[in-house]
Amino acid sequence: MRKIAYFPADTMMHTLHPFTKFFFLLSISVLVFFIESPYLMLFFFGLLFGAFLSICRNPFRYFGMRTTFLTALAIAVIQCLFSKQGKEITNLFGLSITAIGLQRAILISLRFLIIILGSYLFILTTSPSDFTFAFMQLGVPYRYAFMIVTAMRLVPIFSIEGERINFAQRLRGAQYDVRKPRELFFHMSAFLGAILYSLVDRVNKLAVSMEGRSFGRYSIRTYQKRLSFTFRDGILLGSLGLAILLFSYLNWRGIL
Amino acid sequence: MDIEISHLSYRFRENEKLVLNDINLHISSGEWLLLSGCSGSGKTTLAYAIAGILYHQKIGEYQGHVRFGKQCVEDIPLYCVSDEVGLVQQNADDQFCTLNVVEEIAFGLENRCIPEGEIKERIADSLKITGTEALHQRPLFELSGGEKQKIAIASILALQPSILILDEPTSNLDLESTRAIFQLLLKLKETRQLTVIIIEHRVAFFKKLFQRCIHLESGKIVYDGTIEKSPYFSAHFGLGSMLQRTEVNNSGPILSLHDWAYENGDGFRLEVEDLTINQGEIIALMGANGSGKTTLLKTIPGLIKAGHGWLVFKGKEQPKITPPEVGLVFQNADEQLFMNTVQEEIHYGLKNFNLDDAIHEKKASDLLDLFGLNEKLANNPHQLSYGEKKRLNLITTLVFSPSILLLDEIFIGQDAYQVNYIIEKLIYLRNDGTSIIVAIHDPALLKRMADRILFLEDGKMRFNLPLQQAVIWWQVNGYRDYLPEMGL
Numbered sequence: 001m002r003k004i005a006y007f008p009a010d011t012m013m014h015t016l017h018p019f020t021k022f023f024f025l026l027s028i029s030v031l032v033f034f035i036e037s038p039y040l041m042l043f044f045f046g047l048l049f050g051a052f053l054s055i056c057r058n059p060f061r062y063f064g065m066r067t068t069f070l071t072a073l074a075i076a077v078i079q080c081l082f083s084k085q086g087k088e089i090t091n092l093f094g095l096s097i098t099a100i101g102l103q104r105a106i107l108i109s110l111r112f113l114i115i116i117l118g119s120y121l122f123i124l125t126t127s128p129s130d131f132t133f134a135f136m137q138l139g140v141p142y143r144y145a146f147m148i149v150t151a152m153r154l155v156p157i158f159s160i161e162g163e164r165i166n167f168a169q170r171l172r173g174a175q176y177d178v179r180k181p182r183e184l185f186f187h188m189s190a191f192l193g194a195i196l197y198s199l200v201d202r203v204n205k206l207a208v209s210m211e212g213r214s215f216g217r218y219s220i221r222t223y224q225k226r227l228s229f230t231f232r233d234g235i236l237l238g239s240l241g242l243a244i245l246l247f248s249y250l251n252w253r254g255i256l
Numbered sequence: 257m258d259i260e261i262s263h264l265s266y267r268f269r270e271n272e273k274l275v276l277n278d279i280n281l282h283i284s285s286g287e288w289l290l291l292s293g294c295s296g297s298g299k300t301t302l303a304y305a306i307a308g309i310l311y312h313q314k315i316g317e318y319q320g321h322v323r324f325g326k327q328c329v330e331d332i333p334l335y336c337v338s339d340e341v342g343l344v345q346q347n348a349d350d351q352f353c354t355l356n357v358v359e360e361i362a363f364g365l366e367n368r369c370i371p372e373g374e375i376k377e378r379i380a381d382s383l384k385i386t387g388t389e390a391l392h393q394r395p396l397f398e399l400s401g402g403e404k405q406k407i408a409i410a411s412i413l414a415l416q417p418s419i420l421i422l423d424e425p426t427s428n429l430d431l432e433s434t435r436a437i438f439q440l441l442l443k444l445k446e447t448r449q450l451t452v453i454i455i456e457h458r459v460a461f462f463k464k465l466f467q468r469c470i471h472l473e474s475g476k477i478v479y480d481g482t483i484e485k486s487p488y489f490s491a492h493f494g495l496g497s498m499l500q501r502t503e504v505n506n507s508g509p510i511l512s513l514h515d516w517a518y519e520n521g522d523g524f525r526l527e528v529e530d531l532t533i534n535q536g537e538i539i540a541l542m543g544a545n546g547s548g549k550t551t552l553l554k555t556i557p558g559l560i561k562a563g564h565g566w567l568v569f570k571g572k573e574q575p576k577i578t579p580p581e582v583g584l585v586f587q588n589a590d591e592q593l594f595m596n597t598v599q600e601e602i603h604y605g606l607k608n609f610n611l612d613d614a615i616h617e618k619k620a621s622d623l624l625d626l627f628g629l630n631e632k633l634a635n636n637p638h639q640l641s642y643g644e645k646k647r648l649n650l651i652t653t654l655v656f657s658p659s660i661l662l663l664d665e666i667f668i669g670q671d672a673y674q675v676n677y678i679i680e681k682l683i684y685l686r687n688d689g690t691s692i693i694v695a696i697h698d699p700a701l702l703k704r705m706a707d708r709i710l711f712l713e714d715g716k717m718r719f720n721l722p723l724q725q726a727v728i729w730w731q732v733n734g735y736r737d738y739l740p741e742m743g744l
């Protein structure tokens with residue numbers, strides 16, 4: 001199983017500008033709420049799943065993917081069983097399933113899947129640093145943008161250190177037992193103290209490293225690579241813009 | 257550019273003791289200098305002083321001057337000092353500011369507003385000199401320890417400093433990676449006009465590169481001369497009256513692992529078919545970085561669950577050995593210290609195991625005597641020297657009298673004196689009946705303490721043999737780096 005994390009590749013999704021992909025994620029998250037036709041929703045889901053397959057052959061090898069699909073299935077079943085409006089189309093062990101219930105089940109579970117899959121697609125194909133650099137090149141002061149980069153550097157390190165401190169406590173008999181709040185508080189404060197010490201130490205060393213390499217010397221900085229919008233970005237951004245306009249209009253006219 | 261240090265003294269605010277005590281030193285341009293000394297002797301502090309960090313951080317009392325040519329580091333901003341001095345930190349992970357290789361090398365150049373074209377040229381140049389061209393698109397977290405260290409050096413070289421300081425660049429590395437760093441430094445010496453100051457405990461590899469060596473003790477220079485003549489690098493330094501290993505009574509199997517396997521989900525699989533550990537023996541666990549040494553140690557007390565197999569401990573089959581029957585000491589001393597005083601630190605475990613009785617109090621007191629920490633009971637554990645923290649880690653584990661003691665790379669970052677000190681104590685414990693599995697990189701330590709060698713490669717147990725047979729296996733199969741005479 002693999003973690004849901006960015007991996008470098010040269011698929012079409014990877015080569016798009018980070019802002020295009022971010023706009024794509026926002027757009028699909030909005031568009032799915034305009035769609036009321038289950039067929040259209042299935043079509044959209046097919047498109048997105050196809051895009052997903054274009055970057056990885058087996059989406060189910062990622063952690064959380066099976067849980068996502070099982071959750072969508074659970075949402076669909078609950079909708080089918082508890083939505084009683086409309087004409088009954090079948091009866092399972094005394095539980096009637098109606099046409100509207102089935103339609104809602106498809107719409108809501110696919111909405112959920114499209115938003116989650118869209119987010120996964122964004123995460124898997126967008127380098128976190130490219131995303132941050134895109135903001136810096138847009139004019140966001142680099143000191144603020146680097147707060148995100150350094151946080152992204154430190155979070156996995158703290159996660160590993162937290163695990164090690166927890167191991168060290170367990171080796172010396174610590175038990176996080178919720179039935180003993182005093183002991184729980186004692187162990188937690190010891191854990192947090194160790195993490196805090198590690199945090200201060202790491203941040204000090206990082207500050208030494210950054211200052212030792214002239215961070216903050218000028219109010220601007222240059223970049224070794226420029227992230228620029230390509231023709232593909234233009235086509236996708238234009239299509240998404242048009243789709244939002246079209247769907248807003250159709251929704252306003254009550255056609256969807 | 258020459259470096260001139262005159263009457264440099266430094267004291268951290270919370271400490272009474274001077275970390276640097278009236279240092280006077282001249283380093284000529286292009287000179288390669290080895291800086292040695294025990295843990296806590298002031299080596300890193302001196303390196304920080306030369307890099308200008310010590311003065312500009314303003315977290316202590318600073319006296320004296322550090323000059324490059326006519327410039328005084330106290331008179332110019334830190335970024336101007338960094339134009340001349342590049343500092344590579346001990347742990348590459350502490351130094352990295354970005355997420356991938358190219359961004360890391362470009363980081364300092366971008367901060368200096370160097371034009372895009374020149375940045376690309378310098379990145380290519382740094383990757384070439386460090387032999388890391390193949391890594392240029394890789395995320396930093398995916399790199400091995402040796403690769404990370406090379407990228408840390410590349411990111412400093414890209415800034416073209418005239419003085420390069422390396423703070424224990426090989427302390428976390430296995431033999432192969434250490435050799436690669438040595439080759440890189442050799443290449444730098446042949447191709448670049450650099451003044452290099454290296455802090456290093458493992459001198460066997462590096463003594464060919466450095467003509468001059470400075471030895472620090474309690475913040476003072478106690479030796480300035482050649483490595484060959486240094487009394488601090490003689491084979492017997494710090495050995496004292498080393499205990500001899502004796503036969504342990506009633507020694508028989510205490511622990512055995514059968515079909516023991518663990519998979520981490522990222523394709524790594526640890527497999528140990530059959531392993532028996534006798535009472536009162538020291539097993540050296542060896543293998544390259546990533547071979548599964550730490551994983552094996554973590555599975556025995558069940559910190560990570562072995563997915564397959566079983567173990568037999570004191571004749572009973574069970575899935576793991578629970579503390580306090582087993583103790584594990586990690587590589588990083590700080591990760592095992594949680595409390596405000598040394599005394600509280602020792603009592604933390606005793607209280608959790610309901611062992612805070614007179615017998616264990618006596619045991620704690622004996623261990624404090626044995627490891628020389630009885631006068632530090634009221635000190636904050638984080639204010640101890642690195643060697644003392646390591647000893648405290650051992651005390652907090654040994655106070656429960658575990659039958660099995662697991663030690664993960666505890667000699668890393670320790671000077672020769674501390675290494676010998678700990679080995680002597682381990683032999684004492686072994687002679688007393690404790691079984692010890694110790695993960696190590698340095699084969700030079702094998703003869704002095706190991707009864708048997710357990711060798712792992714890519715997660716598989718290659719052998720579990722007495723030292724002499726292990727040496728033959730390594731010789732026959734071409735693993736020259738592991739032979740005791742290749743030690744560091």
